[in-house]
Amino acid sequence: MREYSFWFVVGSQLLYGPEVLETVAARAAEMAKELSRELPYPLVYKVTAKSNQEIAQVVKEANYDDSCAGIITWCHTFSPSKMWINGLAGLQKPYCHLATQYNREIPNEEIDMDFMNLNQAAHGDREHGFIAARLRMPRKVIAGHWQDKTVRERLGDWMKAAIGAAVSRELRVMRFGDNMREVAVTEGDKVEVQTKLGWQVNTWAVGDLVKEMNAVTEAEIDALMETYRENYDIATDNLEAIRYQAREEIAMKRMLDREGCKAFSNTFQDLYGMEQLPGLASQHLMAQGYGYGGEGDWKVAAMTAIMKAMGENGNGVSLFMEDYTYNLVPGAEYSLGAHMLEVCPCCAAGRPRIETHHLGIGMNEKDPARLVFEGKAGDAIVVSLIDMGGRLRLICQDIHCVKPILPMPNLPVARVMWQAEPSLTAGVECWITAGGAHHTVLSYDVTAQQMKDWCAMMDIEFVHITKDTTVESLEHDLFLSDLAWKLK
Numbered sequence: 473m474r475e476y477s478f479w480f481v482v483g484s485q486l487l488y489g490p491e492v493l494e495t496v497a498a499r500a501a502e503m504a505k506e507l508s509r510e511l512p513y514p515l516v517y518k519v520t521a522k523s524n525q526e527i528a529q530v531v532k533e534a535n536y537d538d539s540c541a542g543i544i545t546w547c548h549t550f551s552p553s554k555m556w557i558n559g560l561a562g563l564q565k566p567y568c569h570l571a572t573q574y575n576r577e578i579p580n581e582e583i584d585m586d587f588m589n590l591n592q593a594a595h596g597d598r599e600h601g602f603i604a605a606r607l608r609m610p611r612k613v614i615a616g617h618w619q620d621k622t623v624r625e626r627l628g629d630w631m632k633a634a635i636g637a638a639v640s641r642e643l644r645v646m647r648f649g650d651n652m653r654e655v656a657v658t659e660g661d662k663v664e665v666q667t668k669l670g671w672q673v674n675t676w677a678v679g680d681l682v683k684e685m686n687a688v689t690e691a692e693i694d695a696l697m698e699t700y701r702e703n704y705d706i707a708t709d710n711l712e713a714i715r716y717q718a719r720e721e722i723a724m725k726r727m728l729d730r731e732g733c734k735a736f737s738n739t740f741q742d743l744y745g746m747e748q749l750p751g752l753a754s755q756h757l758m759a760q761g762y763g764y765g766g767e768g769d770w771k772v773a774a775m776t777a778i779m780k781a782m783g784e785n786g787n788g789v790s791l792f793m794e795d796y797t798y799n800l801v802p803g804a805e806y807s808l809g810a811h812m813l814e815v816c817p818c819c820a821a822g823r824p825r826i827e828t829h830h831l832g833i834g835m836n837e838k839d840p841a842r843l844v845f846e847g848k849a850g851d852a853i854v855v856s857l858i859d860m861g862g863r864l865r866l867i868c869q870d871i872h873c874v875k876p877i878l879p880m881p882n883l884p885v886a887r888v889m890w891q892a893e894p895s896l897t898a899g900v901e902c903w904i905t906a907g908g909a910h911h912t913v914l915s916y917d918v919t920a921q922q923m924k925d926w927c928a929m930m931d932i933e934f935v936h937i938t939k940d941t942t943v944e945s946l947e948h949d950l951f952l953s954d955l956a957w958k959l960k
């Protein structure tokens with residue numbers, strides 16, 4: 473990933489004279505430096521902006537600089553916001569307004585009119601907020617003292633959502649083969665998606681991959697087998713199947729990296745010239761931060777890559793998931809998620825095992841090797857991006873992952889079990905009402921709030937199913953939202 477940073481742009485005006493402006497600049501630099509120690513990405517103090525030209529200039533530079541993932545503004549003093557119109561109207565990066573002030577306390581003895589003139593964020597931030605509201609700009613407003621833990625955490629969360637926006641704008645997706653025949657929800661308008669989200673979604677022939685696989689050497693496979701042994705237990709005698717997956721992984725990684733792709737999809741219906749559907753190969757690529765979608769689902773592949781990049785250290789615990797089956801026993805109502813093969817081991821509760829089993833679906837000539845494990849317990853979300861025709865909708869549901877309640881010894885794939893909000897059945901009714909797919913990105917470290925912020929940055933619809941959602945309230949919201957998005 474790029475070395476991203478965020479720019480701190482502080483508003484003021486020339487009226488105050490050089491002494492006040494020097495103090496503002498020194499404090500802004502100090503705040504950026506101190507905040508950078510706590511935040512997940514550096515905050516770089518750029519300018520104390522005092523004129524229309526300075527603001528327009530810093531926005532132009534932010535737009536142009538690929539390493540700038542967003543700007544954070546604040547008004548230590550008053551900054552008349554007509555000065556900001558030309559700059560903000562051209563801003564193409566995520567924008568956060570930090571409504572804070574340098575001092576925490578009002579000093580009883582020290583406070584006089586000079587103090588008031590220097591420390592008037594309460595005044596300046598309102599003027600600044602008006603213009604973004606007037607311009608209908610997507611933005612995040614975070615208020616509180618800049619040294620507060622919650623303020624820093626919220627800034628950090630917003631930064632990660634902005635990283636998701638930056639990764640999205642440059643994302644390339646490699647499709648091996650088309651979508652699974654007849655499936656609706658995995659389809660979508662690639663031109664719309666590229667316009668809105670930046671994704672370049674294109675196809676490569678499975679034959680090209682087979683050619684690449686044939687060029688992989690035994691020594692390269694030996695080296696990757698060593699990595700597999702370090703990370704996983706080998707629970708099969710069929711080493712040839714594992715070596716075949718290593719060959720697939722090396723070839724896919726080579727093609728992905730050559731084309732600058734961070735996500736890929738394939739389909740079991742198109743494995744021409746391949747002996748096994750990539751299982752372990754896809755799983756180990758996902759563990760390295762690549763997004764993946766089965767059955768040609770390039771939307772979920774792209775979302776997996778973006779949400780992985782939004783997580784801890786740019787490769788968090790976010791994974792391609794599929795709703796499979798329910799446990800509808802009263803008091804023990806759970807969803808069981810898995811996939812044919814391809815569940816990312818980033819969520820594994822223990823050390824994954826490499827196993828080989830027969831896979832009836834698709835055109836597998838040989839039994840594919842795959843990682844088998846249980847997903848860990850913890851609060852999480854599931855996310856689905858769907859194409860509503862004319863616009864994109866992102867559906868997000870709060871869930872709680874549990875240790876699977878059954879060992880399921882004959883299930884030959886990795887599995888995750890969870891309780892959905894507001895309950896299994898009401899949650900299913902809400903999900904189906906909103907049109908959510910059977911494929912999702914399940915994330916343990918990206919929050920619903922971050923996905924909401926990301927949707928605001930990308931200008932797409934966000935639907936959140938929480939413990940408080942009812943089918944009635946959701947239907948009402950979706951009805952109004954449908955009207956609003958048609959007018960937009």
Ligand code: MN
Pocket residue numbers: 766767794811911
């Ligand atoms: Mn699937």
